[in-house]
Amino acid sequence: MPAKTWMIAAAGLLAAGLPVAATAEEPTVAVANFDYTDTSGEVRDQTAEHEARLEAFRSRLETRLADGGPYVPVALGCPSEQACSLGTLRAQLLLRRARDAGADYLVFGEVHKMSTLVGFGRIDVLDVEADRLVFDRVISFRGDTDEAFDRAADFVADDILRTLAEPSAAKAGAEGDDRRGVR
Template sequence: MKTGSAGLALVAAAVFCASAVTQSRAQAETPVLAVAEIQYVDTSGEVMDQSADHFRRLREFEASLRTDLAASGKVQSVNLDCPPNACSIGDIDADQLLGMAQAAGAGYLLISSFHKMSTLVQWAKFDLVEVKSRNVVFNRLVTFRGDNDKSWRHAESFIVRQILDHEDQ
């Protein structure tokens, strides 16, 4: 009877250890992503100054990207060690951003830039760069209509799906 209990305890311990190893491997295999701040250019020529709204929407867009990608469980997010509001491809060159991503433990860096062409049209460019090889492994150039919170949230949801679909391939 004692031998049976000991055997059962060993089996339970083996299952527990195997589960911990599997979980550890799954965590180790989750891609680690750093998201740089988004560069923004407005050449729309609009009379009304919307720079404060654009700045707020950019920071919300970046935060939502990080949160939504990490919430998927397919990507782990890390922060870059940059000065606040000076961490976009317009502020720092790509090599420096990649170095910061590597220092943060990221395997990938998402670099983005937006260009507001007119009152209704914005272009958004996204490059996902593998830090080690410095190769672009995913890139998208998308347009989105509107310049309000709803259109920006819609664009963010779209690009998150694009990135996650890319990760599935």
């Protein structure tokens, strides 16, 4: 139940002298798979390692959003793990999957390995109902290790939690913000 609807319902119950529960429904978040590009030119095939790191990044981000904030994770319900990223689905289909899953927010993006030492990425958070971006960041991190990806996921999760806690993020879609959804 949206917060405004909950407040109206609570006011009606209070007026009728009925008890009101103190908790509102927690917002839901779907974390899509992240796309990955490696232009480092390294000879050794690291595809399996990178796929594992990317899934660990996605999973850690999802867990941190749930543990560090009021967000309940929901699955996008894609038929295969690989088919659930902005790079593998059309933007409108990814948005539809998020809506069908009941997600209030959709986290998506990509990671790019530029060299052995430098990675960067783009992370976006979409207010699903409004189809508006409430968070968009370009990040960079050092290293191509499990630890480097873990640190990057922790940093992104903390930044998302901090940003979504700001009142301006909650109002972004309602005030005519032109940062239209998935692109």
